[in-house]
Amino acid sequence: MKKSNFFVLLLIVLSAVLLQNTGFLNVYGVKPNLVMAVLISISFFAADLASYIFLAVAALVGLKFRAGFEIESLIIIGLSLASFVMGRRLQWKPFINNAVLIGVGTILFYLLAAPGFIASNLPIVLGELVYNVILGTIIFKIFESSHG
Amino acid sequence: MSKYLWILITVGLVGSVFFGNFLTAAKNRLAAVISLAPFEKPQTITQNGRQVVVAKIYSTFPYNYRNLISLNAGLTSGVKSGTPVTVDGNILLGKVIETATDYSVVQTIFDKDFSLSVRVGSRQIEALLVGAQEPRLTLIDKTADIRENDAIYSASADFPYGMKIGSVTGIRDSAASSFKEASLRLDYQFNELKDVALLSDWHEKK
Numbered sequence: 465m466k467k468s469n470f471f472v473l474l475l476i477v478l479s480a481v482l483l484q485n486t487g488f489l490n491v492y493g494v495k496p497n498l499v500m501a502v503l504i505s506i507s508f509f510a511a512d513l514a515s516y517i518f519l520a521v522a523a524l525v526g527l528k529f530r531a532g533f534e535i536e537s538l539i540i541i542g543l544s545l546a547s548f549v550m551g552r553r554l555q556w557k558p559f560i561n562n563a564v565l566i567g568v569g570t571i572l573f574y575l576l577a578a579p580g581f582i583a584s585n586l587p588i589v590l591g592e593l594v595y596n597v598i599l600g601t602i603i604f605k606i607f608e609s610s611h612g
Numbered sequence: 613m614s615k616y617l618w619i620l621i622t623v624g625l626v627g628s629v630f631f632g633n634f635l636t637a638a639k640n641r642l643a644a645v646i647s648l649a650p651f652e653k654p655q656t657i658t659q660n661g662r663q664v665v666v667a668k669i670y671s672t673f674p675y676n677y678r679n680l681i682s683l684n685a686g687l688t689s690g691v692k693s694g695t696p697v698t699v700d701g702n703i704l705l706g707k708v709i710e711t712a713t714d715y716s717v718v719q720t721i722f723d724k725d726f727s728l729s730v731r732v733g734s735r736q737i738e739a740l741l742v743g744a745q746e747p748r749l750t751l752i753d754k755t756a757d758i759r760e761n762d763a764i765y766s767a768s769a770d771f772p773y774g775m776k777i778g779s780v781t782g783i784r785d786s787a788a789s790s791f792k793e794a795s796l797r798l799d800y801q802f803n804e805l806k807d808v809a810l811l812s813d814w815h816e817k818k
Binding site for chain 2: 484485486487490493495497499514515517518521522524527529531536574578581584588589592
């Protein structure tokens with residue numbers, strides 16, 4: 465798969481970070497994990513692991529909300545790196561790999577960050593899962609078509 | 613050479629992610645631009661004999677499972693950890709849980725970790741407000757005469773006593789439960805809030 469310009473990817477990641485810090489994408493109380501969806505989608509288009517790690521860390525700097533260590537940072541870094549590796553190994557079509565990784569990533573994020581939230585707010589988690597997959601698929605398709 | 617530069621930059625960013633918050637205020641301002649919130653300094657006014665800091669909501673917690681907001685008022689505006697946060701100076705919204713020089717983080721009543729002792733209606737029925745995307749009242753005595761539209765007031769030492777939160781709706785009295793429960797009707801739309809009022813002299817007056 466043809467690789468994208470690093471600075472284009474960085475711009476997209478930073479835009480996603482800013483959007484995720486606002487309530488703009490909030491639909492019926494469900495906010496997408498846009499940054500995770502973007503990071504997983506662009507993992508298919510990043511030139512190499514080093515530049516991808518840089519993008520993931522830059523995203524987390526922007527998502528940092530409180531002082532001190534945030535477990536979400538560690539989880540998103542882990543999920544992003546796992547998707548970078550897994551996306552290249554899964555045998556389905558790339559856009560299906562992308563959707564599966566975003567769906568699994570959403571569930572894993574909650575299992576690791578706030579497992580109790582899944583049981584008490586299942587409709588929100590499922591809504592976010594669908595929302596993330598839709599946004600991630602759109603981003604993936606835009607990248608794919610822009611690369612001919 | 614460029615490889616080492618990338619490593620150096622990444623290590624620096626990793627350090628800032630895990631240990632620093634020096635970029636948070638700048639990020640909040642950028643989020644405010646996206647939200648079309650004007651760059652205004654927080655204003656300190658006097659309302660009903662109280663000192664109130666009117667602050668802008670600059671960003672919201674990026675994930676669904678917490679409901680925290682970040683304001684453009686911090687230590688320089690007299691905001692401290694524990695400062696009560698209200699919608700218009702009269703309706704309780706939450707409390708400050710973290711402050712920096714020029715921003716603060718607020719835990720709202722919609723946060724899953726928020727809970728508060730409250731009194732309901734003119735009969736002063738005791739209940740516990742439990743934070744959630746749709747906050748609810750729990751631990752209401754089975755025999756309590758709680759009614760629709762009864763006003764809900766704060767009854768915790770952490771907040772001004774008798775500050776309004778909302779009103780009662782959707783009372784549930786299940787045989788399987790030892791207590792009644794109820795939902796809250798609020799006089800505002802949380803997603804449409806742009807400003808909040810912080811009772812900055814609350815701790816001095818307490």
